Amino acid sequence: MGATILVADDDRAIRTVLTQALARLGHEVRSAGNAATLWRWVSEGQGDLVITDVVMPDENGLDLIPRIKRTRPDLRIIVMSAQNTLLTAVKAAERGAFDYLPKPFDLKELVAMVQKALSSPRPPVEPVPLPPVEAEEETLPLIGRSPAMQEIYRVLARLMGTDLTVMVTGESGTGKELVARALHDYGKRREGPFVAINMAAIPRELIESELFGHEKGAFTGATMRSTGRFEQAQGGTLFLDEIGDMPLEAQTRLLRVLQEGEYTTVGGRTPIKTDVRIVAATHRDLRTLIRQGLFREDLFYRLNVVPIRIPPLRERTEDIQALVRHFFHLATHQGLPLKSMDNAAMERMKRHRWPGNVRELENMVRRLAALYAQEVIGLDVIEQELAEAAPASQPAEEPVNEGLGAAVERHLKEYFAAHKDGVPAAGLYDRVLREVERPLLSLSLLATKGNQIKAAHLLGLNRNTLRKKIRELDIQVVRGLK
Numbered sequence: 215m216g217a218t219i220l221v222a223d224d225d226r227a228i229r230t231v232l233t234q235a236l237a238r239l240g241h242e243v244r245s246a247g248n249a250a251t252l253w254r255w256v257s258e259g260q261g262d263l264v265i266t267d268v269v270m271p272d273e274n275g276l277d278l279i280p281r282i283k284r285t286r287p288d289l290r291i292i293v294m295s296a297q298n299t300l301l302t303a304v305k306a307a308e309r310g311a312f313d314y315l316p317k318p319f320d321l322k323e324l325v326a327m328v329q330k331a332l333s334s335p336r337p338p339v340e341p342v343p344l345p346p347v348e349a350e351e352e353t354l355p356l357i358g359r360s361p362a363m364q365e366i367y368r369v370l371a372r373l374m375g376t377d378l379t380v381m382v383t384g385e386s387g388t389g390k391e392l393v394a395r396a397l398h399d400y401g402k403r404r405e406g407p408f409v410a411i412n413m414a415a416i417p418r419e420l421i422e423s424e425l426f427g428h429e430k431g432a433f434t435g436a437t438m439r440s441t442g443r444f445e446q447a448q449g450g451t452l453f454l455d456e457i458g459d460m461p462l463e464a465q466t467r468l469l470r471v472l473q474e475g476e477y478t479t480v481g482g483r484t485p486i487k488t489d490v491r492i493v494a495a496t497h498r499d500l501r502t503l504i505r506q507g508l509f510r511e512d513l514f515y516r517l518n519v520v521p522i523r524i525p526p527l528r529e530r531t532e533d534i535q536a537l538v539r540h541f542f543h544l545a546t547h548q549g550l551p552l553k554s555m556d557n558a559a560m561e562r563m564k565r566h567r568w569p570g571n572v573r574e575l576e577n578m579v580r581r582l583a584a585l586y587a588q589e590v591i592g593l594d595v596i597e598q599e600l601a602e603a604a605p606a607s608q609p610a611e612e613p614v615n616e617g618l619g620a621a622v623e624r625h626l627k628e629y630f631a632a633h634k635d636g637v638p639a640a641g642l643y644d645r646v647l648r649e650v651e652r653p654l655l656s657l658s659l660l661a662t663k664g665n666q667i668k669a670a671h672l673l674g675l676n677r678n679t680l681r682k683k684i685r686e687l688d689i690q691v692v693r694g695l696k
């Protein structure tokens with residue numbers, strides 16, 4: 215049976231399109247060009263569903279939502295908006311809108327949303343109201359209104375009232391940490407701590423104690439009990455950055471925490487209950503790491519409950535202008551004069567590949583603000599800056615046709631160099647061999663489709679030795695894998 219749908223939008227074309235599409239589905243549609251008419255219908259008790267625009271001549275649609283919810287708590291509201299920032303999406307969600315649709319939208323998507331709004335059961339209690347977001351437009355946490363970013367805002371807004379685990383993927387500098395922060399700052403744990411830990415920045419052998427803490431004497435050098443990040447993040451959010459770099463032993467431990475909701479410190483026995491929301495991020499392809507036996511598949515599924523992919527900047531060049539304006543504006547907080555960019559310069563910016571993504575752009579705009587006298591930056595300056603920045607901003611390329619020995623040597627040199635006085639922690643021989651053994655065994659197993667007899671033959675190893683190593687290195691064997 216058809217429902218009555220109330221539509222408010224000051225754009226006649228949108229009203230017509232919606233009316234036709236929804237009427238085709240057998241619904242009755244009443245449409246208005248302003249908020250007052252919509253409000254009159256709602257207060258008269260009409261309609262089974264509301265679809266409203268945000269900016270209307272007489273009132274902001276978002277301001278209408280709480281009033282509608284007070285008089286007709288059951289009435290579902292879909293908000294459409296061309297004012298597509300994270301705050302619009304968040305405000306719509308926290309005021310109780312059923313869903314949020316950035317304009318321009320796909321009719322099919324709208325129709326699906328309407329069907330869902332009309333058919334999904336009403337929750338017995340309304341979602342916990344969140345404290346209102348006070349932030350003003352100038353302090354938006356995330357800049358950019360490209361369709362890709364709007365989709366991200368929509369997902370973020372839906373996640374605000376939840377504790378779901380989120381996995382953010384994207385190239386370096388795309389804003390993964392910023393997304394994690396937004397999830398925390400606008401979510402229900404905003405009063406709690408936000409604790410970040412970068413797996414790539416911590417020596418592998420210390421990660422477990424960093425995460426879970428350790429007892430006095432748990433290992434050489436543990437002279438005092440220390441709290442881990444899980445404990446520090448209690449009641450808040452734990453951001454696990456570069457999760458792809460987490461050693462397998464720590465992965466196993468993390469998986470157990472996620473499954474059981476409690477952990478023990480390194481060297482400790484008493485289980486400690488956790489109450490943290492996990493947001494993980496990586497710029498690496500975890501599925502490839504899984505295939506190589508370097509990332510646990512079961513952990514991946516635990517973490518990947520809600521995946522959010524941030525596209526590289528070169529795939530959303532529409533955002534560049536707003537980002538440039540934003541970073542020029544930020545520079546004024548440091549006492550620098552406000553600058554702008556002419557059209558030719560902006561077009562050139564949009565053609566750049568931005569391998570370092572938003573971080574690269576941010577650094578460049580800062581330099582422009584600080585180093586150049588002219589108020590309006592022109593093409594010549596941009597050409598010069600891009601030419602100078604290019605070699606440094608390219609990610610270090612691996613030499614082509616490098617032999618295995620040379621590659622290992624290069625990695626080891628970097629490893630030694632990364633330590634104070636060029637001396638890494640003791641136990642290096644075994645650690646390095648394990649690093650080499652793991653991909654060797656994984657790839658052999660992959661090549662033999664998980665057949666251990668064939669893999670042992672391929673490697674020239676005794677079958678039992680192979681089995682033992684698979685266990686020791688915690689390599690996952692998937693039979694029949696391609």
Ligand SMILES: Nc1ncnc2c1ncn2[C@@H]1O[C@H](COP(=O)(O)OP(=O)(O)OP(=O)(O)O)[C@@H](O)[C@H]1O
Nearest residue numbers: 356357358385386387388389390391392572573576
């Ligand atoms: N949409 C955005 N709006 C405003 N600033 C942004 C946006 N995206 C990224 N930035 C800025 O770019 C810089 C890099 O962002 P961030 O550290 O979140 O990236 P990341 O993906 O976590 O990087 P990495 O993988 O290297 O850790 C930060 O200074 C951040 O404030």
